[in-house]
Amino acid sequence: MDTKALVGILMGSDSDLSVMQDAAKVLADLGIGSEVHTLSAHRTPEEVVSYVQKSEGAGYKVFICGAGGAAHLAGVVAAHTALPVIGVPLASAKMGAAGVDALFSTVQMPPGIPVATVGIGGAKNAGILAAQMIGAGDEAVRAKVAEYKAKMAKDIKAKDAELQEKGFEKYLKDKGLI
Amino acid sequence: MDTKALVGILMGSDSDLSVMQDAAKVLADLGIGSEVHTLSAHRTPEEVVSYVQKSEGAGYKVFICGAGGAAHLAGVVAAHTALPVIGVPLASAKMGAAGVDALFSTVQMPPGIPVATVGIGGAKNAGILAAQMIGAGDEAVRAKVAEYKAKMAKDIKAKDAELQEKGFEKYLKDKGLI
Amino acid sequence: MDTKALVGILMGSDSDLSVMQDAAKVLADLGIGSEVHTLSAHRTPEEVVSYVQKSEGAGYKVFICGAGGAAHLAGVVAAHTALPVIGVPLASAKMGAAGVDALFSTVQMPPGIPVATVGIGGAKNAGILAAQMIGAGDEAVRAKVAEYKAKMAKDIKAKDAELQEKGFEKYLKDKGLI
Amino acid sequence: MDTKALVGILMGSDSDLSVMQDAAKVLADLGIGSEVHTLSAHRTPEEVVSYVQKSEGAGYKVFICGAGGAAHLAGVVAAHTALPVIGVPLASAKMGAAGVDALFSTVQMPPGIPVATVGIGGAKNAGILAAQMIGAGDEAVRAKVAEYKAKMAKDIKAKDAELQEKGFEKYLKDKGLI
Amino acid sequence: MDTKALVGILMGSDSDLSVMQDAAKVLADLGIGSEVHTLSAHRTPEEVVSYVQKSEGAGYKVFICGAGGAAHLAGVVAAHTALPVIGVPLASAKMGAAGVDALFSTVQMPPGIPVATVGIGGAKNAGILAAQMIGAGDEAVRAKVAEYKAKMAKDIKAKDAELQEKGFEKYLKDKGLI
Amino acid sequence: MDTKALVGILMGSDSDLSVMQDAAKVLADLGIGSEVHTLSAHRTPEEVVSYVQKSEGAGYKVFICGAGGAAHLAGVVAAHTALPVIGVPLASAKMGAAGVDALFSTVQMPPGIPVATVGIGGAKNAGILAAQMIGAGDEAVRAKVAEYKAKMAKDIKAKDAELQEKGFEKYLKDKGLI
Amino acid sequence: MDTKALVGILMGSDSDLSVMQDAAKVLADLGIGSEVHTLSAHRTPEEVVSYVQKSEGAGYKVFICGAGGAAHLAGVVAAHTALPVIGVPLASAKMGAAGVDALFSTVQMPPGIPVATVGIGGAKNAGILAAQMIGAGDEAVRAKVAEYKAKMAKDIKAKDAELQEKGFEKYLKDKGLI
């Protein structure tokens, strides 16, 4: 357990890792430590519970849980902590239903046990949301988030300026978008 | 704990009981004892786990779990037992999505942890399915199920005979179907 | 503006108020002040922006936004603040689609601007989630949330005990559930 | 700002440009100038508003807005203008839900703020619809649209004639359709 | 045929009239004449075509078409005119699918023949959108639309002021919302 | 068995009869005899098969099958006859999913065994379609269908004339539509 | 016009031809002549109507119409004939919604104008269904259909026999199925 981490990032299988790593990366960009684990609500339920309890004791602030299909991981974590839990529904190529199954399984929680759900495959947004939650009680983090958003705006405006200069046909070619 | 019961019927809230009682009733009709509990995967997770372990030790054969929305109860029970688990997705008037949320949350389980899912609101079928599972290893129970099915067929044939005799207009009136 | 409030609760129309009041009520139960406004992303966009900026300056920690149909309110608020924003998708009887339209419009946010989405009609969970976010940086609030969850567990266990004592048929009758 | 343009075409990200360029192209075919911008409802909200106000002042007649996921761009533009706004829902490969999320987020607008929604990925139709709107008040443009539709009909009839002459098997081979 | 009308409002059945009248009413509020007809794409196809051709000749500017189920009316009208056509998908209590069938049947038009689709049941928005289309070429109409939107904003702000004064509990009671 | 009947109308339960009777009624209006039976694909499978074989031998021309949920009846009938089979998907209030389950279960048949599917709850259309099928080989029946369609057109035109005379407000009141 | 053809096969675009040719092929296998046309309900509406009227006069028995998106072709044809019309909903890669849009647009027809809908992409089944409709009035055709079905059954049984002999692992390898 990384004692400086504030966010625990969990997923049920290492096949989810290539998507879920985006949460850890954006948190690192925002100066927040995190820890990434593959633990399954259904295959290693005890480990999930003991991890949550240990992490809450160690000063963690937020959990991020990614899962596909009947995505129970975020809900199971939320059942064992008073900390906020973010759920990332993942689309599973094999299981049909285009990720809507995971979205419903993550977001439609019963009264009393909310899961803060982001969009299908939205691991990056989960990381930013975790930073915003921490930022609610920590001005330095909030300033980092504001800065991050300002940079995004600047990037889009720079792209738009380039688009105005080049016209859309040249822009598409230069960017390799067609 | 009812020592003669073979089937544990769980649901997350007593608001599900009016639907879920059908499982207990049809099991009783088939001569199989069951026990009904309100225990929540999210609000009383430890009680769910300890109930499952106790029941498996006491000789229970099947669990039936009914839940709506992000319906995790069947999956959580399945995570803690090697016995078969039947899931009943329930439509929740309040939560939109017409029960499809609960269906996805119950049926789309990851490899290794199946839940035997019946139709939305299908508590009666869950009871019959539990009896069929027990009947796979118990010929007397299987005979009861076969008898039950024969009775259903007989009822439909009797209705059809009445329909032929009366014609559909008189039949609808006599049965109060219009 | 209520200077002691930590949570701003917004909705586009007073027809959403009967659902959204649950957020304010559960926050009050958890000892957290909130302020309730009807402001529309589409009909009063400037007022939404100026409210968000004023509130962030005044020390608010979280926004909760409820909307139906093409539910843009949470996204518009999220575009103007670095604080976390919770979205409550609302089903609209008139508009068909059973609230799935509002769910998609709230949760499927682009990279960089997350909305912490709860279930369809989940105003109460939005309030609890807001408390959990504040609790991430405030141990007293976290303790309140833990207590609230403990009470929920106790209530369910009491109901289950009553159910065991009475049996499901008597229980259903006594509770007026059938 | 192109002073001769009558249609402003906006999209949230340059990744939408390869689809959205079809609107600009068909408008050019119909003799109508347009301007293409990447501006995001969520990442550059102020720029969207100021662009809309500037363009309306400069004599623009219609806005076309393309977005995926929780597609708010058309709604945000519609909130700030009395001109008609056309929304193009875009499917996002990454976000699951097959574009139905963007369709709901674009079309299910609240009373008072309509968005004229075309089909998923329907950028070309958005351009034609913009021309039809301008044509409602400008006979020359309407004649251009009528001509465009006549040409489409002629093309289909020519293809059908070729199909009758060749038979479907030879036609499919000659056109490289199998 | 009303020679002063600018908008033709069509629907397939008089059972759609109680919803569709909202289009005519809001147009009247905005000072625009309209004509309401029940004509069916499937049961009176020739009448639809001849009506469209006559109306276009008589100076009509926009058509509004409301239909449920396999809602073809707007598409059939669009096939016979170069004027813009607005489609209103209607939910049909009898046909299941919650209006999503009508939405798909109205909005997913092939390249070349757009239908400007509004939300399910969105007859009022169809009227406003028609006014915006006419307003694109008529400043007086556009000013009327702007005024209408300003009034909506004022109404919401007045409600919010009343809500702040009374608090949500008293407000809900006074308005009869609970 | 009614020897003069040409159409066999089957449904799985007498609870479907109030909807399915519309097929028999419209067939009677078109001068075609039919026979109505409650027989279940799942509860009385042998009876379904023997009925189909007997009826085909007795000169029946078409089968109409209505079912809800996992609606297999039409498919099972189609598996046992070379005659055309019409499927009517029925929405089941109890089972959620708004009839889309029955639609999918009826229409998505594998190659080789088509079911001619009509809309959800479309029993009347099933009757008309059966008449059209018989009419493909019987000019007198086809004339009856053409006459039926002409009458529908006349009715709509009469209603439209009344609407033009009265205006929509008076029309709605007189017809009791509001 | 092919005077010996009994079935008219229409589609809105030659991009649908690679799927729709299966209808013509299976009809040829069953000894029934057909004619294939690309005619669009929206782009060449007059041609569709005149084709339908000409064909009905020339002794055609059934129409088959394939279309994607807002699939109106079958409905438009059905509006102009008393003959049975079969609709084939086609999935459009570009338009999202996975063919469910075309299914709803084809099947959910209003009372009086049925379309006999087959599964998404089900052109082959449309051909077989057309043959079954013709076979309802023509014993020789019905015998051909019965023979076709018998051959299918024989093929499956032969495959199963091969599977039993080889075991599934060798079978999969030999058939190139993995």
Added chain:
Amino acid sequence: MDTKALVGILMGSDSDLSVMQDAAKVLADLGIGSEVHTLSAHRTPEEVVSYVQKSEGAGYKVFICGAGGAAHLAGVVAAHTALPVIGVPLASAKMGAAGVDALFSTVQMPPGIPVATVGIGGAKNAGILAAQMIGAGDEAVRAKVAEYKAKMAKDIKAKDAELQEKGFEKYLKDKGLI
């Protein structure tokens, strides 16, 4: 017929075999014999019925049925046996609807005839569920299932340990997951 087999695995077409073989394989891993057949509910209905009756007589305990689209196979088998039947809904690339059609067709069974449905494409879970059903009456089998689940947990924990040691970036590279 393999006299030592306890589970009959059926599918409608050999194109389903590459998915369905997983059921046979996991059963073999759990020490349970099975038999694999391609038999179609619609194309070889008599063979399905006679197979089910023969197998039940020969001591089979469970049936597993995989099918796509209007997936009737499991329901047809369930109609003819008192043994438990497991349904595996399969997504069909050709038929659109992403497997939700097969899910609805399998799970939404009428009262009296349950099908134990697993997730879309869930053949492996079907095998495990069959073992759990047999294990309900056979402790040795249940122990095998428990062992299988313990091994899964161990595998995940080993992967997590490797992930902690390497960090997610190196882990993803080493495993070839990016």
